[in-house]
Amino acid sequence: GIQVEQSPPDLILQEGANSTLRCNFSDSVNNLQWFHQNPWGQLINLFYIPSGTKQNGRLSATTVATERYSSLYISSSQTTDSGVYFCAVEGNAGNMLTFGGGTRLMVKP
Amino acid sequence: DVKVTQSSRYLVKRTGEKVFLECVQDMDHENMFWYRQDPGLGLRLIYFSYDVKMKEKGDIPEGYSVSREKKERFSLILESASTNQTSMYLCASRGAGGNTGELFFGEGSRLTVL
Incomplete structure (x- = not known):
């Protein structure tokens, strides 16, 4: 099956800093999503982005399908951005998402 | 907005109990x-x-x-709970259309089996 790797696994930022999270995948994809898991465990949808670039406030995401990666960019980080960020992809042959291992982000005040 | 609702946020059960985790979505x-x-x-x-x-x-x-007896409801059953099933359980849903469509999650159910 498709392999998904996220980097870095852990990240500590000072409030106000910017960061880029990376998601690499091993095959062509039809679907790619970014999620934020909050401290209570709920997975919140950030982006549905199988290709191209999207922006939502301080967050933006870019997927370059031909190079098999996606990036999530967080600008002016806030303590509420803390949590785990997951990338999930779906290959051409499947009908379910495969999740990466996540990036655990801590934003310090 | 899509809503996926899980019946219990936290459960504590004993080994051997039958456990039902319910999930309901409102987006067909x-x-x-x-x-x-x-x-x-x-x-x-x-x-x-x-x-x-x-x-x-x-x-x-x-x-x-x-x-899955009804379209909106998907239940997970642990016939005889064991301690190694202590975990966070997450339900999700999405529409049809082959392998496309955005996946939405419920709030999660944290199960402890004693």
């Missing part, structure tokens, strides 16, 4: 999923369903069963 989605999440192991798919009364095994179906 065809596909529904049950995952478990454990530290260091990420999210793993237990079962999914693409239609009423239809189910498919995921990566770790052993010790679990599911029921």
Whole structure:
């Protein structure tokens, strides 16, 4: 099956800093999503982005399908951005998402 | 807004008990999923369903069963709970259309088996 790797696994930022999270995948994809898991465990949808670039406030995401990666960019980080960020992809042959291992982000005040 | 609702946020059960985890979605989605999440192991798919009364095994179906009697409801059943089933359980749903469509999650159910 498709392999998904996220980097870095852990990240500590000072409030106000910017960061880029990376998601690499091993095959062509039809679907790619970014999620934020909050401290209570709920997975919140950030982006549905199988290709191209999207922006939502301080967050933006870019997927370059031909190079098999996606990036999530967080600008002016806030303590509420803390949590785990997951990338999930779906290959051409499947009908379910495969999740990466996540990036655990801590934003310090 | 899509809403996926899980019946219990926290449960504590004893070994050997039968456990039902319920999930309801309000967007008429065809596909529904049950995952478990454990530290260091990420999210793993237990079962999914693409239609009423239809189910498919995921990566770790052993010790679990599911029921989809109505389109909006997908239940996960632990016939005889064991301590190694202590975990966070996450339900998700999305629409049809092959392998496209955005996946939405419920709030999660944290199960402890004593």
